Amino acid sequence: MINGWGTPTGAAGPSAVNLAPSEAATENLVTLDIRTRKFDPETITLAPDQKTRLTIINHDSELHAFVPVGLLSHTHINVSGNGAPQFGKEGLLRVLLPTRGQTDIVFIPTRPGNYPFFCDLPGHVMRGNIVVQEK
Secondary structure (H helix, E strand, O other): OEOOOOOEOOOOOOOOOOOOOOHHHOOEEEEEEEEOOEEEOOEEEEOOOOOEEEEEEEOOOOOEEEEEOOOOEOOOOEEEEOOEEEEEOOEEEEEEEOOOOEEEEEEOOOOOEEEEEEOOOOOOOOEEEEEEOOO
16 A cells, blocks of 8 residues: 555655764864965865865955965865866866955865965965875
8 A cells, every 4th residue: 555655554664864964074174364465374284084174265455366286186176155266187276366255175185295375466475385194
């Protein structure tokens, strides 16, 4: 016999789905502030294989760029916010951040090493480094 929902009576219904966040879904939240043409902090240390949300906030009244060298090459990422990401054949090249703009980049760092980042706009001497630790 079938009930009004198309499920046979006496049969088990569909399995319940747990939508609660799991330990594996925990993100490492990192904020990179831009103020007076400086990145703060200048050095960011990340654990390998941990989902990371890098939030970049431009507090200045001028346009800036975030150019990560090698860190996000051939890496699956999710970019959101009002920044303008630019991609090349290897992945994310840079993000332009408008005045008071913010961009979130979600990724999982997998390759240990030192990865510089900078602003490539003329006259902006802004640099920093992301360190992905050894496993």
